[in-house]
Amino acid sequence: MQALRGLAILLLLQAAGEALARAFALPFPGPVIGLALLLPLLTVASLREPVAEVARILLAHLSLLFVPIGVGVVAHLSLLSQHGTRLIIVIVLSTWIGMAMTALVPQMLLKRESDGSHG
Secondary structure: HHHHHHHHHHHHHHHHHHHHHHOOOOOOHHHHHHHHHHHHHOOOOHHHHHHHHHHHHHHHHHHHHHHHHHHHHHHHHHHHHHHHHHHHHHHHHHHHHHHHHHHHHHHHHHHHHHHHHHO
């Protein structure tokens, strides 16, 4: 029952994100906005626990979520052969940029925190 409540919460937040994205013509996908809405709600234990339960179930079956992506790639092999080199370059560069930001932002925040605590 907890997992169903958690799934309902996630779906409601995704729908709210979609509604906000369309209503305000935001340049972000609705599910991303829904996740941003979820973040402050995770401080409430009565919401956090059902979401954690459904998250455990989804993570246990994560490999199944890649099946549609694989089917999409196979269905569009002509596009992949046409633009494959550019796609690989973009994927590699964006991965490196994401990894660099993941390393640099916490370092900057820790430095700012340590500078502030000494002053």
